[in-house]
Amino acid sequence: MDVKWKNLLSWLNDHGMDTSENSLLVERRLTYPGTEYYGLYAKKALSPKTTLFTIPRTALLNRKTLSSYYGTVAKSLSAMQMISLHLLLHRPLPGRESLDPLFGPYISTLPQNFDYHPLSWTTKRNIGPSLDILPPDAFWALQDLSSKFRNDLVAVSSFVHDHPQILEAASKGPSELMEDNESLVHDYLWAWLNVNTRCIYHQIKNSPSDPDNITLCPILDFANHSSHLPGMKPPSPGNGNLRLNLYRDFSLLSPPDSSVDADSELHLQYGAHCNRLLFVEYGFVLSPDSIPEDQRTFEVNVDDIVEALLVEKGEIGVWMKSVLVLDNYWRDWTMHYASGSAFPSYRLVTALRLISIFPSGQLPSSSEEMLRPWKNVVLGNCDRLSLNFEEAWRNILKNVCTTVIERASTALVAPEVQVHDCIVALWTEERYVA
Incomplete structure (x- = not known):
């Protein structure tokens, strides 16, 4: 047992944690020898929903x-x-x-x-x-x-x-x-x-959505992420009783639907996140080959490409931006891959529909009348625009995809990109979605 782990357990014991063999069922181990990358490993075979450990609230x-x-x-x-x-x-x-x-x-x-x-x-x-x-x-x-x-x-x-x-x-x-x-x-x-x-x-405030409901948790933070392997879970909140949920001890359970072999690594699931978010927030990416195809969740944000389309529209592009801002459809335009299929987000479709209606140049005097069909779709009064405009926005989407594919393909052959696996994975995901 290394010194830091031993000191941690002694400190947790002082806080009232049961660190005996029968109560602390995991231990930290080096995932890659010669590094500082640790993981959490089961000390013995575990059945589903076994309590792995409980951290006293004073140690959070x-x-x-x-x-x-x-x-x-x-x-x-x-x-x-x-x-x-x-x-x-x-x-x-x-x-x-x-x-x-x-x-x-x-x-x-x-x-x-x-x-x-x-x-x-x-x-x-x-x-x-x-x-x-x-x-x-x-x-x-x-x-x-x-x-x-x-x-x-x-x-x-x-x-x-x-x-x-x-x-x-x-x-x-x-x-x-x-x-x-x-x-x-x-x-x-x-x-x-x-x-x-x-x-x-970890809820410590009366409001469940309060941004201060966060904590660092000893032992738990040695666990690594997996997007598809069975993940550890905290117990469900106590029957909606706010007092039971506030400022409580923290327990973690083994995966709910599968047993765990002795010496197996135990993982957390951060949710279905694209590589961009994992890279920026956590500093790692997942290789597509490591994830079963039906469990892959990819995404590419195309804000810069769509904004360029609006700039090309000239004066009317400035007006369209104001329309999108007013209706809360400005930016966050994304394309996705999930469950074996690729698709644009509704926000992206909404922006492309607007772009398809108006020609480049000056704002026409009939702009409000021309905008009405788009408004009707946004308000839910109808499902889609006329066939010619629906075809038009899909053609624009094809051009957006072409732009993504071309710039990703160019980046992936650049020597300065090829030496960084994480950046290769980011560009590969973009091209895959497009």
């Missing part, structure tokens, strides 16, 4: 368990910001363990390096490939994630400057955390990515 790292430490002064921070701030303050020094008196043994088990994650490529020098070789939809999704990170960094930095007393217990000297420097950004990137890639939903 969330807004609730940190509130007694930071008090009311941290009310201005979101749960994401508060948890990442705590990790920032107590990041272990290289080769050491975290000195945090609250969660030190747990923090010591967290990954120490996120250079593989694309957000690190936007923040650190000489890390990762040029972002120019990413598919456009992955590039913009990464920019959105970077904006969230930067906004949280600003909020946390401002909080630290306003409340310097919280630095007294930090692992690093206060001067290192008070100054806006590269080291601070990198340390906060480590903290933020640990939360973003490892937090799970």
